[in-house]
Amino acid sequence: MKKKTNEKNNGLLKKILDKVEIVGNKLPHPATLFLALIGIVLLLSWIFGGISVVRPGTGGTTGVAEDFIVVQNLLTKEGIQRIFTNMVSVFAGFPPLGLVLVVGLGIGVAEHSGMIATALKFFVSKVPKFLITFSIVTAGMLSSVAADAGYVVLIPMGAAIFYGLGRHPLAGIAAAFAGVAGGFGANIFPTGLDPMMAAFTEPAARILDPTYTVNPLANYYFLAASVPLVAIVGTYVTEKIVIPRLGTYKPEEGIELGEINNIVTPKEKLALKWSILSVVVMLGLVAWSIIPNDGIFRGELDPVTGVASMQPFYNSLVPIMFIIFLVAGLVYGIVAKTIKTDKDVAGMTAKSMSTMGMYIVIAFVAALFIAFFNWSQLGSVLAIRGSETLMAIGFTGAPLIVAFILLTSLINIAIGSASAKWALMAPIFVPMFMLMGYSPEMVQAAYRIGDSYSNIITPLLPYFPLILVFAQKYDKSVGIGTIIAMMLPYSIAFILTRIPFFLAWVWLGIPLGIEGPLHYELPQAAPVPTVHIPFQPSGEFPVNTLLISTFSSAEMQQ
Numbered sequence: 149m150k151k152k153t154n155e156k157n158n159g160l161l162k163k164i165l166d167k168v169e170i171v172g173n174k175l176p177h178p179a180t181l182f183l184a185l186i187g188i189v190l191l192l193s194w195i196f197g198g199i200s201v202v203r204p205g206t207g208g209t210t211g212v213a214e215d216f217i218v219v220q221n222l223l224t225k226e227g228i229q230r231i232f233t234n235m236v237s238v239f240a241g242f243p244p245l246g247l248v249l250v251v252g253l254g255i256g257v258a259e260h261s262g263m264i265a266t267a268l269k270f271f272v273s274k275v276p277k278f279l280i281t282f283s284i285v286t287a288g289m290l291s292s293v294a295a296d297a298g299y300v301v302l303i304p305m306g307a308a309i310f311y312g313l314g315r316h317p318l319a320g321i322a323a324a325f326a327g328v329a330g331g332f333g334a335n336i337f338p339t340g341l342d343p344m345m346a347a348f349t350e351p352a353a354r355i356l357d358p359t360y361t362v363n364p365l366a367n368y369y370f371l372a373a374s375v376p377l378v379a380i381v382g383t384y385v386t387e388k389i390v391i392p393r394l395g396t397y398k399p400e401e402g403i404e405l406g407e408i409n410n411i412v413t414p415k416e417k418l419a420l421k422w423s424i425l426s427v428v429v430m431l432g433l434v435a436w437s438i439i440p441n442d443g444i445f446r447g448e449l450d451p452v453t454g455v456a457s458m459q460p461f462y463n464s465l466v467p468i469m470f471i472i473f474l475v476a477g478l479v480y481g482i483v484a485k486t487i488k489t490d491k492d493v494a495g496m497t498a499k500s501m502s503t504m505g506m507y508i509v510i511a512f513v514a515a516l517f518i519a520f521f522n523w524s525q526l527g528s529v530l531a532i533r534g535s536e537t538l539m540a541i542g543f544t545g546a547p548l549i550v551a552f553i554l555l556t557s558l559i560n561i562a563i564g565s566a567s568a569k570w571a572l573m574a575p576i577f578v579p580m581f582m583l584m585g586y587s588p589e590m591v592q593a594a595y596r597i598g599d600s601y602s603n604i605i606t607p608l609l610p611y612f613p614l615i616l617v618f619a620q621k622y623d624k625s626v627g628i629g630t631i632i633a634m635m636l637p638y639s640i641a642f643i644l645t646r647i648p649f650f651l652a653w654v655w656l657g658i659p660l661g662i663e664g665p666l667h668y669e670l671p672q673a674a675p676v677p678t679v680h681i682p683f684q685p686s687g688e689f690p691v692n693t694l695l696i697s698t699f700s701s702a703e704m705q706q
Contacts, residue, residue, distance in 0.1 A: 182513035185572070186520060190222050193524040197221025219525050230523070235516065242515035249504065250466055251340035254473030256500020257493060261481030263423050264291075265301045266416045273309075273412060280309065281323050285382035288327020289334045289375055292341065298328040299611045304618050316397040317622045318634065323386045325615055326638040329603035331378035332566070333596045334371050338364070341566065343466050345592055348518075348570045352578035353588040355522060356670065364465050366589040367596065368661035370653055377649055381641050389637045400624065419484035426479040430472045437461070462662070507567070514571040521575050544584060546651050549594055552577065553647055556598025561606040566599050587668040593660050597650055601642035604635040 199219045221227055239245070258264050275283040284306045291298030303324040310320030333341060343364035353360040412420070437444040438461045445464055447457030477496070481487025487496075543551070559569055573595065581591045603609050607628050619626040654666055 179510050179513050182510070182517045182572070186513065186517050189517065189520045189524055189526060192526055193220060193222040193227070193520075196526070197224075217525055220523055222520060222524055227523075231520070234519070238519045239512050239515045242511055242518075245508070245511045245515070249501070250470050251343070251473070252500050252504060253497050254470035254477070255340065257477030257481070257496045258473045259477070260496035260499055261477045261486045262416070262484060263420070263477050263480035266412060266420050266480070266484075267423075269301075269305065270412045270417070270420060277313065280313065281386050282379050282383045284309065284320065284323045285327035285331070285386070286375065286379045288324050288329075289331040289378060290337065291328055292332060292335050292339050298324075299614060302328060303615060304621075307618060307622060311397070311622070316391060316394040318397075318619055318626070319386055319391045319394055321615065321619055322390050322634050322638070323382060325604055325635060326382045326385070327378070329609065329611070330601050330635070330638050330642055331374070331382065332600040332603055334374040334378050334600070336372045336375055338368065338465065338469060340469070342368070343469075344567055345570060345596065348567065348574045349578060349588045349592045351518060351522065352574035353582065355575060355579045356582050360588065362588055362592070363462050363661065363663040365462070365662040366660060366664035367593045369658070369664065370593055370650070370660045371596070373653075374646065374649070377645060378642065381645050382638060385637050385641050390634060394634075397622070399622070415484055419480045422483045423476045423480035427472060427476050430475055434468060510567070514567075518571060518575060548584070549586075549651065549654070550647055552581075552591070553594050553598040553650075556595050557602035557643075560599050560602045566596075569599065570595060582668050582670065585667055585669070587665045589660050589664040590654065590666050593664075594650065597646050601639050601646065605632050605639050607632070 196219045198221065200217065222231065255264075284302070288298055288302055288306075291302050303321055306320035306324030307317035308320070310323075311317040346362040346364045346366060350360065350362040353362060434445075438446060438458065440446070441449075441456045443456075445458075445461035447460045449456050478487065478493065481492070481496075487493060556569070556573070559573070570592075574592075577595075578588045578591050582588060606612065612628075612631070615631060616626065616628065619631060623630075653660075657666060659665065
């Protein structure tokens with residue numbers, strides 16, 4: 149009877165998941181979503197053009213135009229000319245585009261030379277057996293320096309390692325998948341995702357504060373501290389829930405399993421040693437350039453403390469990461485003979501860039517959306533209205549942070565791209581939280597939590613079909629429901645641990661990273677009035693309307 153009940157429940161779960169898959173597959177592509185949003189922004193700028201609100205710190209009592217922010221209609225003659233004359237420069241100047249492409253060039257050499265794959269194999273194969281699950285989950289998180297390598301190399305390797313140890317291979321897939329996707333972003337090493345996120349957060353913060361800057365490593369402390377937490381939780385779920393549920397593995401007829409290829413060859417080991425040595429040398433050079441007060445990457449002296457600014461170093465992180473990955477990949481490839489001529493290197497970089505095609509398409513429409521959104525000043529209106537409403541109902545503090553994380557995870561189920569979601573959400577939520585006293589860096593950290601744990605339960609994750617293929621190698625009956633049911637305990641466990649961990653971090657007042665504050669104060673901000681004054685469609689400059697932004701008149705003309 150119990151078996152029939154389980155079969156009935158499994159059938160119901162499969163029907164629900166099938167519906168989710170059908171509905172999810174009907175969602176438009178992220179590029180199409182941004183095109184639709186561009187149309188909406190243009191329409192709203194026309195409808196609400198001329199509406200004005202008080203500029204922060206002015207009080208709006210003088211009645212001069214400089215005291216107010218005005219919603220700009222982008223469908224006027226001047227607005228249309230601005231769109232067309234700036235379209236190319238907006239795309240070319242889109243910050244995440246250059247960051248991703250530059251870092252991708254270096255990672256491409258490290259990945260396609262075999263260096264990253266060998267490093268992952270060496271890391272996993274050298275740990276004691278009782279730490280194997282922990283090491284697989286940890287390696288999954290560390291692989292985010294090259295996400296493709298984690299999905300393509302580590303996940304099937306996890307299955308092979310578990311199978312070689314006489315354990316269920318699907319549990320190995322689950323542990324690796326939990327680390328790669330469920331713990332996405334948590335890492336003890338800086339990755340290309342760090343500057344990418346900051347590149348979206350900074351312009352969103354400048355909607356309110358035109359001089360605000362976001363350090364690429366602003367979340368580093370928190371994300372590094374999250375690694376052992378995610379590894380411990382992922383290990384517990386694997387050992388106590390997933391493995392007992394899967395039981396003993398018995399290969400079905402017709403399934404042929406080849407030899408386990410998780411051994412690092414002598415040539416690979418030698419190449420990896422030289423590669424690691426090159427990284428150590430490069431890090432030594434970086435330290436030499438920043439530790440002395442007059443180092444190459446130190447800036448002007450602070451007149452009060454006498455300490456030179458670290459800003460040049462922070463601004464150079466992306467090129468430094470590019471060079472470290474490039475040199476490490478080159479050294480590995482030369483020693484391992486995977487790089488024989490300069491043409492091999494050029495081919496590796498080209499192969500890396502060929503995988504960026506879809507990202508470039510999304511970056512184009514995302515850049516236009518962000519530019520139009522900022523030009524229209526609609527983001528400021530949404531930010532102040534949203535923050536005012538939330539404060540009016542008392543929805544602040546921990547409940548607000550938790551709600552934002554959960555909202556991010558729900559959107560993640562429909563839009564898998566971390567950059568695409570943040571490009572969409574940052575211009576709205578970063579200014580909104582800033583007006584409520586939370587720093588852009590704190591909002592970004594909360595977003596990165598919500599962007600991780602739901603990856604492993606959505607069929608819309610680009611790599612989900614690949615996980616299905618890996619699993620079907622060991623069990624042909626595995627379907628979407630099988631994978632989601634297997635990964636759901638991880639997702640729930642990460643929710644119940646990572647969110648409280650983040651709340652405790654904020655409560656203790658620990659910086660999130662390098663130049664990663666938790667709170668924000670609007671410069672010279674006057675108190676936000678509690679009265680609700682309707683919009684003024686006439687375009688006149690009403691007195692005592694809502695406080696909203698710190699754009700200067702020069703910013704408004706850009």
